[in-house]
Amino acid sequence: MHPILSERKRIFIYLSVWIGLGILFSFVLKTLSAIPAAYAAVIALPMFVVLSQLNLSAWFLAKVFPPDKSELWKLFSALAVSTLLISGIWGMLCWGWVTLLERYFSVQLFSEKTAVQFGIVVLISAQLYLLSVGLSYFFMTFETSRTAERNALELQLLAQNAELKALRMQINPHFLFNSLNSINALISRNPEKAREMTTLLADFFRKSLQFGAKEMITLGEEVSLLNNYLAIETIRFGSRLTIEQNIEPPALAVRVPPLILQPLLENAVKHGIADSLSGGTIRISAEQKNEQVFVVIENPVDDDGMKKKGIGLGLENVRRRLQTVFHDTADLQTYREGSTFRTLVYFPMNNIFAEQ
Amino acid sequence: MKAIIVDDEEPARNLVREFLSAHRNIEIIAECANGFEAVKAVTEQYPDIMFLDIQMPKLNGFEVLELLDELPAVIFVTAFDQYALKAFEVHAADYLLKPFTQERFTEALNHALKQFEHNKHYSVKNLLADVKPESEIRERILIKEGSKVLVIPVEKIDYIEAQDDYVSLRVEGKSHLKQQRLSLLEEQLPKHMFVRIHRSYILNIERIAKIELLAKDSRAALLKNGTTLPISRTGYEKLKEML
Numbered sequence: 001m002h003p004i005l006s007e008r009k010r011i012f013i014y015l016s017v018w019i020g021l022g023i024l025f026s027f028v029l030k031t032l033s034a035i036p037a038a039y040a041a042v043i044a045l046p047m048f049v050v051l052s053q054l055n056l057s058a059w060f061l062a063k064v065f066p067p068d069k070s071e072l073w074k075l076f077s078a079l080a081v082s083t084l085l086i087s088g089i090w091g092m093l094c095w096g097w098v099t100l101l102e103r104y105f106s107v108q109l110f111s112e113k114t115a116v117q118f119g120i121v122v123l124i125s126a127q128l129y130l131l132s133v134g135l136s137y138f139f140m141t142f143e144t145s146r147t148a149e150r151n152a153l154e155l156q157l158l159a160q161n162a163e164l165k166a167l168r169m170q171i172n173p174h175f176l177f178n179s180l181n182s183i184n185a186l187i188s189r190n191p192e193k194a195r196e197m198t199t200l201l202a203d204f205f206r207k208s209l210q211f212g213a214k215e216m217i218t219l220g221e222e223v224s225l226l227n228n229y230l231a232i233e234t235i236r237f238g239s240r241l242t243i244e245q246n247i248e249p250p251a252l253a254v255r256v257p258p259l260i261l262q263p264l265l266e267n268a269v270k271h272g273i274a275d276s277l278s279g280g281t282i283r284i285s286a287e288q289k290n291e292q293v294f295v296v297i298e299n300p301v302d303d304d305g306m307k308k309k310g311i312g313l314g315l316e317n318v319r320r321r322l323q324t325v326f327h328d329t330a331d332l333q334t335y336r337e338g339s340t341f342r343t344l345v346y347f348p349m350n351n352i353f354a355e356q
Numbered sequence: 357m358k359a360i361i362v363d364d365e366e367p368a369r370n371l372v373r374e375f376l377s378a379h380r381n382i383e384i385i386a387e388c389a390n391g392f393e394a395v396k397a398v399t400e401q402y403p404d405i406m407f408l409d410i411q412m413p414k415l416n417g418f419e420v421l422e423l424l425d426e427l428p429a430v431i432f433v434t435a436f437d438q439y440a441l442k443a444f445e446v447h448a449a450d451y452l453l454k455p456f457t458q459e460r461f462t463e464a465l466n467h468a469l470k471q472f473e474h475n476k477h478y479s480v481k482n483l484l485a486d487v488k489p490e491s492e493i494r495e496r497i498l499i500k501e502g503s504k505v506l507v508i509p510v511e512k513i514d515y516i517e518a519q520d521d522y523v524s525l526r527v528e529g530k531s532h533l534k535q536q537r538l539s540l541l542e543e544q545l546p547k548h549m550f551v552r553i554h555r556s557y558i559l560n561i562e563r564i565a566k567i568e569l570l571a572k573d574s575r576a577a578l579l580k581n582g583t584t585l586p587i588s589r590t591g592y593e594k595l596k597e598m599l
Contacts, residue, residue: 174411177435178365181454185371238366274364275413277390302414 391415
């Protein structure tokens with residue numbers, strides 16, 4: 001659709017401009033050719049309305065030959081041909097219109113119709129056409145850059161959302177498979193326990209989905225998810241996994257991104273329990289101090305001179321999520337103290353999501 | 357038929373035990389909660405079939421196999437399907453993905469029994485020989501002494517000496533023998549830390565105190581602990597490049 005024809009307001013403005021040009025031309029005609037004002041207007045105004053319609057084609061030329069993608073010689077030949085065509089047609093129409101008027105009113109408007117006069121008419125329309133093409137290009141470029149800007153913005157938003165979603169759903173599939181295997185094993189030996197584990201697993205995934213769909217949850221909700229996770233891992237690892245918790249109730253109200261602590265706890269279980277022969281104790285604590293909530297997760301590490309692989313990525317994801325949500329008011333830090341690995345996360349107590 | 361079950365999760369071991377109970381001809385001689393126990397059990401009790409988890413603390417399933425001289429028929433039992441390819445490279449009889457059914461378990465067991473029949477008189481060492489020349493860089497060297505497994509971080513090694521079919525690793529004043537060729541070990545050690553200074557020696561360059569010129573083109577490395585090792589001409593070239 002032609003951008004001018006797509007809106008009534010634009011058509012009105014466009015026609016007004018051309019009629020204005022037509023009035024201007026009438027004055028020129030009256031002054032130069034000594035024609036009465038009324039006749040000049042009758043000649044010029046209809047012809048400028050016609051020219052306005054012919055000039056609409058300028059936009060199509062600009063569209064077919066976009067400036068950045070067309071070869072220059074093609075663009076210029078198309079421009080030359082269309083300018084000649086439009087101004088030629090208009091010149092002929094003017095000639096015909098004047099002749100018709102002279103016949104109808106039986107007057108002689110021009111003492112003689114010379115080639116020079118015809119040439120001037122053609123030249124004027126050619127200029128106006130070139131101007132139209134120029135303006136079409138100008139608006140097209142303007143429109144393109146605005147669309148590009150909007151697209152870039154939308155893309156950025158989309159990427160951010162996708163990233164958040166991906167980061168939220170980083171629950172380890174092996175956790176699911178190993179848990180299902182434990183259930184498989186428990187079914188005949190200890191059906192009660194199998195039932196318990198099934199419910200725990202269902203609860204865990206239900207909460208993950210439910211919380212994961214939200215922008216923010218309370219620390220209390222996150223902790224309930226963590227407990228669910230730990231209950232499952234306790235069945236899997238048996239006596240190798242011991243848990244100590246010290247969570248102060250006031251801290252539970254702070255709003256945090258969903259599943260922000262779960263990957264940290266999973267890390268702690270993997271490195272502190274699954275990679276260790278004898279297992280150990282995972283400690284979780286949370287406290288409120290000066291408008292901030294501090295969460296600490298501790299796990300034992302074996303000091304056997306072996307490097308642990310895969311610590312980095314999970315932590316980095318959590319750090320980036322914190323950065324996205326809280327900028328510099330929240331952070332994650334890790335410490336190694338002897339045979340204890342400590343992960344500290346702090347959140348602002350009254351964050352922008354607090355009132356939600 | 358004797359079988360052992362190796363898995364660090366008790367419920368997982370229980371499941372294999374339960375599924376095996378349907379097979380009267382198979383006796384479970386050991387249950388192991390980690391790789392060290394597995395190496396010990398296999399070395400001392402010679403099972404015919406081994407159910408082996410891959411992801412275990414300290415010593416994974418593949419490392420367990422690497423340490424064994426005589427391999428039973430192996431069925432990997434794991435939740436990790438990214439290891440399937442490697443499992444076939446080490447000629448596993450089958451590969452069970454957790455969780456699995458009794459039917460699938462029986463199928464895997466039959467594969468193992470078939471492989472066991474086939475390989476009865478075939479040296480398992482030969483099978484492993486196809487696999488062993490993997491030259492991935494190691495952070496630690498595994499050594500079996502009797503039924504005990506030693507895990508030695510490479511940075512603790514002073515130097516390694518070739519001795520016939522064995523290599524002798526010098527670590528914290530003690531020597532440990534491992535059945536491996538020196539050239540293969542050389543490929544597996546981190547290049548920035550170890551140099552082959554001689555046909556028979558690989559040296560941890562951090563242990564060098566100084567290099568002595570004995571005669572023209574004849575040099576020796578004096579280590580911080582006082583040991584002197586010969587350096588060949590090409591060895592010296594390599595050493596010069598690194599230092």
